[in-house]
Each structure stands twice: as structure tokens, then as C-alpha cells.
Amino acid sequence: MSDRSPLVKCLVWDLDNTLWRGTLLEDGQVSLVPGVREVVRALDERGILQSVASKNDHDLAWARLTELGLAEYFLYPQINWGPKSVSVTRIAAELKFALGTVAFIDDQPAERAEVAFGAPAVRCYDAGLVGTLPGLAEFSPAVVTVDAARRRQMYQASFRREAAKESFAGPDEEFLRSLELQMVIKRADEVDLSRVEELTLRTSQMNATGVHYGDAVLRELLADPGHEVLTVMLADRFGPHGAVGVMLLQCLPGVWHLKLLATSCRVVSFGAGAVILNWLIDQAARAGAHLAADFRPTERNRMMDIAYRFAGFAVAECGCLAALPARDPGSGIQCLHLTAEPRSAPTTMTLTSPDLAASHTPARTSPAH
Ligand SMILES: [Zn+2]
Numbered sequence: 001m002s003d004r005s006p007l008v009k010c011l012v013w014d015l016d017n018t019l020w021r022g023t024l025l026e027d028g029q030v031s032l033v034p035g036v037r038e039v040v041r042a043l044d045e046r047g048i049l050q051s052v053a054s055k056n057d058h059d060l061a062w063a064r065l066t067e068l069g070l071a072e073y074f075l076y077p078q079i080n081w082g083p084k085s086v087s088v089t090r091i092a093a094e095l096k097f098a099l100g101t102v103a104f105i106d107d108q109p110a111e112r113a114e115v116a117f118g119a120p121a122v123r124c125y126d127a128g129l130v131g132t133l134p135g136l137a138e139f140s141p142a143v144v145t146v147d148a149a150r151r152r153q154m155y156q157a158s159f160r161r162e163a164a165k166e167s168f169a170g171p172d173e174e175f176l177r178s179l180e181l182q183m184v185i186k187r188a189d190e191v192d193l194s195r196v197e198e199l200t201l202r203t204s205q206m207n208a209t210g211v212h213y214g215d216a217v218l219r220e221l222l223a224d225p226g227h228e229v230l231t232v233m234l235a236d237r238f239g240p241h242g243a244v245g246v247m248l249l250q251c252l253p254g255v256w257h258l259k260l261l262a263t264s265c266r267v268v269s270f271g272a273g274a275v276i277l278n279w280l281i282d283q284a285a286r287a288g289a290h291l292a293a294d295f296r297p298t299e300r301n302r303m304m305d306i307a308y309r310f311a312g313f314a315v316a317e318c319g320c321l322a323a324l325p326a327r328d329p330g331s332g333i334q335c336l337h338l339t340a341e342p343r344s345a346p347t348t349m350t351l352t353s354p355d356l357a358a359s360h361t362p363a364r365t366s367p368a369h
Helices: 036-045 058-067 084-095 109-118 127-135 151-166 172-178 193-202 215-222 265-270 272-286 302-311 319-323 356-360
Strands: 010-013 049-054 102-106 123-126 181-187 227-236 239-252 255-263 290-295 334-338 349-352
Touching: 010 084, 036 049, 036 127, 049 058, 049 084, 049 151, 084 102, 084 109, 102 109, 102 127, 109 123, 123 127, 151 239, 181 272, 193 215, 193 227, 193 239, 215 227, 227 272, 239 265, 239 272, 239 356, 255 265, 255 272, 255 319, 265 272, 272 290, 272 302, 272 349, 272 356, 290 302, 290 319, 319 334
Parallel strands: 010 049, 010 102, 102 123, 181 349, 255 290
Antiparallel strands: 181 227, 227 239, 239 255, 290 334
């Protein structure tokens, strides 16, 4: 493998004589190949998903994986008598991964050849290499973010959520309430910065300006009392959604300048964008500030455009805008304005957030009487 090969996003395991020693249906009891548990855990912590393609009795094999304490690590396991190229392709389709990001490990040359023939983009590894996998470049992401380490749990929560949604007959708002959504908006710290950067890079659909703020810039702004760098986390009764939004805000007296808002497209259907904007508008209102938001319309961020307009932002003249830095007319960035008024708390989720208004309300001059 050259170091140009893309990172592996999912490793698919054979079981007999690959994950465990022996053949389950012949030997009855099988034990793990030494070191395998550590490899499974190491890849999981790096955010690499794992699955199983095994020709075996499904119930027996799954029971053994459960006894071994490994079942929870495998998403969409394919334990059946069909061709493994079909199993691997099905796993990739369920995860919405390209086959070129999937790897397969098996002790049988014939099985590896079958996968290589039926799904040529999949990278195949001999079971003898198992202990070396964590050391290979394609299994070594440069940065492991907090969310990457929880990627499997986030997928599993998402399966349970989808299943609950399919079996739910009531209106959408009732379904949202049944999720027991909890949003946490917090001031970013150093640890959060990796999430912030990941989000601004990944969320072009939901990034209001398309401007990417690098780590160094954000690190500087964390220390600047006039700026707020905020992250948004969402969870529900099925588990975490992880970091789903980031805001970069400059709080000037009389006007708060929203320089960046990016949210994950995973949470659009929960109305997260509207909840974030309403919270911000309410905070600005309590600080006696107007809001100005940078926005650059693109083909891909129409949902964000709608969220801003729906919240009440518009292109408008206002004296407060004179406080903002002059913008480069060639940048294509519009300035949307809103005269902030108090907003009510969300009805579909609980919200925990810092009190920005308290930190950024200008000190009153002495009363006139
Ligand atoms: Zn204004």
C-alpha cells in the first residue's frame, strides 16, 4: 500500500482462524487470536468502524462474539453462507462508505481473492498481518478527535433512533419531544478546538460563509475577551450526536457580529439551527445589542439561508453596522441584520448555555435623574 491510499473507514473481519483460533462449528469452543482484542479496541478508539463477514451459523457466532465481549464493536455484521464480496459490499452500502475506504481481513486466500474479484476497491489483508494493522498508515488518522473516538456509539445511537422514528405514528414535533433532546452550548476550550476545526471543514452545506477558520486563529480568539467561540453538542435518549455546531461571535457594544455559524447536516431535521439562532437572538436582546451575521450564499448552504431568514435576519441598513469592519465587496459575503428581541426557550429540547448577555452588556453610564 502506498501512503497515497485513503484512510480505512471500516475494517471487516472474518471470524474462523482470523478473529478467533479454530472453526466454531467444528471445534465448538474457540478463543481469540492473541492481540486481536487490543487491535479491535485500538481501531475503535481511532474512529475506524468494524464489521464481520463470516460464513457461519449466525446465532452461534453472534453468541460467541457476545461472550467474548466484542459483539458491540461490530456494525451490520454479515454472518451467512453467501459470497463475502456481497457481504462486504452490503456493509459499505449500509454505512454509506465507498468501497475504497473499506478493508477486509481473512486467513483464507480464496476468500480474499473472491472479495478482490467481486469488490476490487476493497483492500484485503491476510490474517497473519492482524497485529500490524494499527501501525499501518491507512489505519492511522492524523488527528483523532473526541467525536471520532465515539463514532461507533454515534452510529449505533443513530440506528436505534431511526428504528424508533419508523415505528412512531404521531406528528414530527411529538417525535422530537419523545427523543428527549438535550442541547449544550458552551464556550470552547482547547480540547474543543479540534471539533470546531473538523466541523468548519466538514460542514460546507451548513456553513454560513464557507470561510474556514484555522486552529491558530481560533486559539488566538479563545483568549480575546471581545470574541466568543462556542460549540454546540446534542444528545438524546439514544445517545450522543457529538459536536454539531460552532459559532464565532464578536461582541461589540450595540452590535454582536456573528462571523461564523456552521452546523452539522446530521441535525438539520431536529431544528438545531433554529434553536441556536433563537438562543443567540435572545442573548443579544438581553444585552441590548443588534445582530449582524456574515452570510455568503452558495449552492450548498441554502438550508442555512432559510434558517437565517426564518429567524428574522434580512439585508438592511442600520447605524449599528458602522461599527463593523469594512468588508471586501469582492468576497461575496453579505451582512444580514436583525434588531434582536427576546425569544422564548425551545419547546422540543432542553438547552444548557452560558449567559453571554451578562458578559457583554455595556456598563450603564450614571442615571440621568
Ligand atoms: Zn442594527
